[in-house]
Amino acid sequence: MAAQSQAEIDAFVAWFQAQGATVDTTAMGLADIPGYGRGVVALRDLPAEHTLFTIPRDLVLSMRTSALPGKFGQAEWKKFGLCEGWTGLILCMLWEEARGASSKWHGFFPILPTAFDTPMFWDENDRAELKGTAVVDKIGKEDAEKDFATKLLPAVESRPDLFPPDSIPHVYTVEKYHLMGSRILSRSFHVLRWKPDGEEPDEEAEVDEAEASSALNTDGNAMDVDAPTDAPAVEFDAQEPVEDAAAEDDEDDDDDDRYEDPADVAMVPMADMLNGRFATETARLYYDDEHVLKMMTTQAITAGEQIWNTYGDPPNSDLLRRYGFVDVTELEPPLSGAGNPADIVEVPANFVVEAAAKHTKNKTQERVDWWLEEADDDVFVIGTDCELPPEFVSLARLLLQSKADWEKAKSKGKVPKPVMDATIGAIAMDVLQNRLKEYSTSDDEQLLSGPSQSSLNHKMAVTVRLGEKRILAGALQVLQSRYGKDAGKRKRGADSTSARGKKARR
Template identity: 75%
Template sequence: MDTNTPKGNVFIQWLKSQRAAVDETAMGIADIPGYGRGIVALRDLPKEHTLFTIPRNLVLSMRTSSLPQKFGQAAWKKFGLHQGWIGLILCMLWEEAQGVSSKWHGFFPILPDGFDTPMFWDDADLEELKGTAVVDKIGKDDAENNFKTKLLPAVESRPDLFPPDTVATTYTLERHHLMGSRILSRSFHVLRWKAYGEQPDEEAEIGEADASSVLNVDVAASESSVMDIDASNDEVENTTAEAADSAGHEAENGKDDDDDDDRYEDPADVAMVPMADMLNGRFNTETARLFYDDEHVLRMMTVHEIKAGEQIWNTYGDPPNSDLLRRYGFIDVTKLESPLSGAGNPADIVEIPANLVVEAATKHTTSKTQDRVDWWLEEAEDDVFVVGTDCELPPEMVSLARLLLQPKAEWEKTKAKGKVPKPTMDTTIAAIAMDVLQSRLKEYPTSVEEDERLLADESQLGFNRKMAVTVRLGEKRILAGTLRELQIKFSKEASKRKRGTDGAAGKGKKARQ
């Protein structure tokens, strides 16, 4: 694998000029089939070996770019650039346009200049994703609306910062999508840190970090994934991929799904971190982790031994294929565990909207459900339920079904207590759940069997279609597996009840004899 590439060499030299440290004997940047650029080990590496360190002031964000200050904070807010990713997108476009006068001029050439993500697919390929969790999360229309109503008017208002003769080539919709995709796939969520000697004051931001607090770094994440950098123990813990994505792509589209998570509210926390974003992730695989040093640097260190030639993995949680495809343009396939079988992503999930539960439950009750639904959304706040490859029904979904079936008197008691019903299963709840699963399966254009046949001869599929079929098959297997598990469980219970009834009847007859 060739790690001696002109782009990679120039990038590393630029990093060094910015006071970063890179162990060039230990690692190299390479183009890896199926993953794009990644980092590979050049020799056998022991555990706890430092691969590189990056100064904290080298991250690129709305805090570190000089554009917001030049533009003026009042005007920045007037155009809505302080919300979501739109401001960071504009900062990146502007910084790149500055050429060598920008602090990050050596960073942009190493970033991807194209993506295989659904954001760039044509309508025919997107149709293959019908029914999956990907479709409603792409947000292309909303992103384009933000470009037209926020970014472009802001650019046109300041010809001194954005020369008119550069607008048609630099500040375009295509480049807007490119920068947005770079953020989606590579951004970190970095809380503001204090300068040396800075004392806390009344204007300090909520959640800002110093050398003794936790910093949340999101590489995604979305949506992009979250890494908690704990300065107190210098350890990074990877969690689910939410932070920069939730404060990013969704927020850029005017949506904020994480209002309750104060850590991820400020879009100014979303940042591009040179070199750290080069490491790829794979399910249940992590050989390097990011640490935060007291010297205000980020340190990438091995957490396992790595053999020469192996790709170095820094896995940001274990995202399902739907998220991997949407963010990065690739999927992860390995052996599935029971109750599923075959190949797929063990982290795959299916999202089930609450309205399907409501529709199924109304077939089993004459009670009006709207008041109960409103109460549920206020108390439980769950309008989407997630099923994983363990094929187990979410307790919250069962609780909602029970709530909708409660007699009026019991419903009144539930309201008074302010607690959702316990997720207790019975034959009626099982029937509702099976109805929901079957309805959700109907949202896909093909069956499990049809998709399995398509993938059996994948040479006939184009790249995008293969990705789409794999994603939707993974989701359908979960639905079909969960349905199968329910049917098995309740058919066994029905048999037990029948045997018990027959036994009781037999004993009764003997007694009468």
């Protein structure tokens, strides 16, 4: 995003303080930081647990604090589907911004980014470089535009008293819908429900550690605010942090529906100014009491250093999708070189089914249907440890079982134990080789290390796919060393670095 002028920054800080927030201007300042855009820096040496700023809860911008849902009417809000996903919050933000000085948040919008470098806004050529990666199916542009056309626009057109018809063509547009959605995706937090004036929370409010939920939408993220275990939402200890909502986005918690309320997603002025970097958190947002959030240092910080919040150390595929950048550091064994230690590869279950079919005459459809009902795993995730997930192995064993063993497993409702053998190893190697074919076959390491005329988008896409290809190559080498007699002939299509740092055979 374009750098804000000092006058714009000063105006934001003045607005922030005028709304009842506090900021220690002797301790921190907003600055433009090369390679990171705007961020927060320490103006003097700071100890751990120093309060940088505090924010009244009613200054966060959410569907709970905006007046729009009340004016629109809760029944109608629900009728148009505005209580599901982010569409309602996006509409609140568009409406509040359009109100100008009449909005409580009039001083917040000018400091928000007006452009993003995320794949949502890339051209088709740049997005094509992401083929095969975990990014492609999660961009969600088509789904977002469907929500705009079927939910937001009909809602707006139904209430000319709230949304003047002459404002619709330039305020409530799909372009601004994407912009607001990207602001939420990259900068929102999860803020738990609270009751004013010391009222007891209702049962819905009694939750701990808010986290982003996939129930919000396919891109559901936000930064969370941690609450103490077993504590109601109004009884927070200052030492219990407000978690990065985006940090929790990829942690599956299908059995826990406590975090599925989109009204928890909120824009938190000033807190969204802090940048993040892998394993570098030096400050976090905490609940102080039922009325105030506070940003505190988590360790001593030296004057001049950037103050870092956390993005939860996600893989580069998510960093690029949410924020428009990638993060690399030194990898640990079994991989080597520069990459993101949190990188992952997603392997669809159908790859396992297709590979297993070469080793059995069993009819697989009934077993697959049972697996999806019993285990509910249709994608397997491999990390930088290059080990197959147990669920991957269990599915392969299920597909190979004799009819008697299959009937026994089905009657007991138990998936097979994840026991590896040579046949499972051969299936896994076949799966990984086929998964590698999903990517571009260019020499990604050379492309990144040598001089290149490639755009930044292209290089970031290559970084993401190289990270995934490196994991697949490493996992292949592990399997080949254990089960492959002709390991050098099995691997095809990998141009990444193997587990020992050698060039992968092609």
